[in-house]
Amino acid sequence: MGKSVAELKFNFGPMGCGKTIDLLRAAYSYEEKGLEVAIMKPAVDTKANQNIQSRIDGFERSVNYLICPGCNILEVIRRKFSKVSCVIIDEAQFLSAEQIDQLRAVTLRLGIPVTCYGLRTDRFGELFPGSTRLLAIADRLVEMDTICECGSKATMTGCFVDGKFTTKGANGAGQVLIDGATEARYVALCPRCHADYTNGVYGKEVL
Numbered sequence: 402m403g404k405s406v407a408e409l410k411f412n413f414g415p416m417g418c419g420k421t422i423d424l425l426r427a428a429y430s431y432e433e434k435g436l437e438v439a440i441m442k443p444a445v446d447t448k449a450n451q452n453i454q455s456r457i458d459g460f461e462r463s464v465n466y467l468i469c470p471g472c473n474i475l476e477v478i479r480r481k482f483s484k485v486s487c488v489i490i491d492e493a494q495f496l497s498a499e500q501i502d503q504l505r506a507v508t509l510r511l512g513i514p515v516t517c518y519g520l521r522t523d524r525f526g527e528l529f530p531g532s533t534r535l536l537a538i539a540d541r542l543v544e545m546d547t548i549c550e551c552g553s554k555a556t557m558t559g560c561f562v563d564g565k566f567t568t569k570g571a572n573g574a575g576q577v578l579i580d581g582a583t584e585a586r587y588v589a590l591c592p593r594c595h596a597d598y599t600n601g602v603y604g605k606e607v608l
């Protein structure tokens with residue numbers, strides 16, 4: 402018989418699909434049984450500082466650890482959180498591939514399950530480093546649905562800066578543009594609406 406492996410799970414979806422409220426619910430389901438969880442997020446996410454805040458109900462709680470770029474998450478968990486029943490990562494798309502591999506090692510070497518929440522793609526429809534690695538190696542992939550403004554299933558995230566839709570080369574800052582740090586507004590879009598907005602920026606059919 403094979404040994405059981407603690408699960409590495411990736412819950413992904415566009416902005417506004419309820420990732421945060423699900424994360425808070427997941428943490429609560431452990432804590433109401435008297436079990437401890439460690440909630441972490443990348444330090445690059447300056448939104449709400451050390452807090453995790455749901456857009457749906459405004460509920461928030463503080464995170465246990467902010468992950469800096471280059472930080473070895475396996476070592477942090479080994480040193481500070483080795484007794485927890487679950488590690489929960491918010492905004493996992495911002496982690497490096499190496500850090501995702503360290504989370505894999507947390508499940509294998511420490512036997513602690515890890516649940517990651519994050520975006521699959523950026524506002525241009527391209528994968529983030531953390532999401533790329535999670536899609537490759539997670540034991541369980543859970544797609545979280547939400548609805549586009551047109552009523553179709555939204556799989557993409559679009560970004561409006563000062564009311565203008567942003568695409569690559571047009572308002573195209575880097576991949577990381579944190580909500581609240583500028584006048585950026587992120588919305589969940591279906592591929593059709595994302596393409597229509599993109600074509601509108603260029604004034605021709607590029608998608």
Ligand SMILES: [Zn+2]
Binds near residue numbers: 549550551552590
């Ligand atoms: Zn749509």
